[in-house]
Amino acid sequence: MSNKVYNFGAGPAMLPEPVMQKIQQEWLDYRGMGVSLIEISHRAKEFVAILDEAQALFRELSGVPENYRILFVHGGARMQFSALPLNLAGRKPKRKCLYFETGNFAKLAAKDASAFCNVEIVASSADTNYDRIPDYDPAVLAEDASYVHLTGNNTLYGTRWNQFPESGEVPLIADMTSEILSRQIDYTKFGVIYAGMQKNLGPSGMAMVIIREDLLGFAGEQTPLLLNYTQAAADNSLTNTTNTFAIYTTKLVLEWLKGEGGVVALEKRNEEKAACLYRVIDASAFYRGVAQPAHRSTMNVSFKLASEELVEKFLQEAGAAGFYALKGHRNVGGIRASIYNPMPLAGVVALADFMREFEKRNG
């Protein structure tokens, strides 16, 4: 392919090249039908087979138990910030929903939910600009809460939960948008996990919601039909016309992931990738990591340089050297390398070499 770059964008993010090639190959004529996959009905047997296969592959790769439903829903991750209280706040009379505030998306999740329930922030790391997962008193996870919500991986800051809270009877909900299928997880700890699809799964604008069956049935009457998880589960995610292309692409990504050795293999590769960048950062006073070491993510590596001028120079030279979309989020500044599942180790090794060389010339 001409003009090939390594794409470190935070999302929509790079997809595996074999997946893109397969899409291209099947684009005009899906398996001899004479039409494109995006030209057929979401109720056609060919599409329903793709949907079923995507769900089965997700279950196989994640290890999500049979008593969880796997849904494809509209509106990306952010739509779920409202859908969650609309579906679950009614579990308890107080409509009390607990939120861990560990970054901007965690904060937005709580803000959006506050229109529909009584939000309580149980712990926050805002005081250190979200460079860590905060300590908390387990007693805050009181049984009269409808649920407790956390953000598994904080995309802007490059932090993640390395140990999830024991929430007892209170359903634990996790936004896993920027880390879904990047590491092995004990899903039985969670009532709901959800993820916008544009990082480790496929195109933007859709989300996967994995919900324990006993949490269905609590949506209030005012819950819009298309935000109602019970309805989505009853209709196998086909309440209305879904984004067939996004689900098709996700199925291909899941097949790719299986071929790469599944989550076990990817977790190991992701650890190697993050370690490769952090070795450069930790060995230098020139680069400064944003996340506290004990809270580092393997998906987003955010770091600073001494001045805005150096950041600009870094971005400009990195861009010219074939490293795309390294600019940190405007809330954080500096550089962010998003290294989701599809990013090969070679891309990260090349970036680490560039960083060492840039430091030599500018340090």
Ligand SMILES: Cc1ncc(COP(=O)(O)O)c(C=O)c1O
């Ligand atoms: C952790 C997290 N949650 C939510 C979102 C919002 O996702 P969407 O744009 O699909 O609504 C993002 C987007 O990057 C994210 O990283």
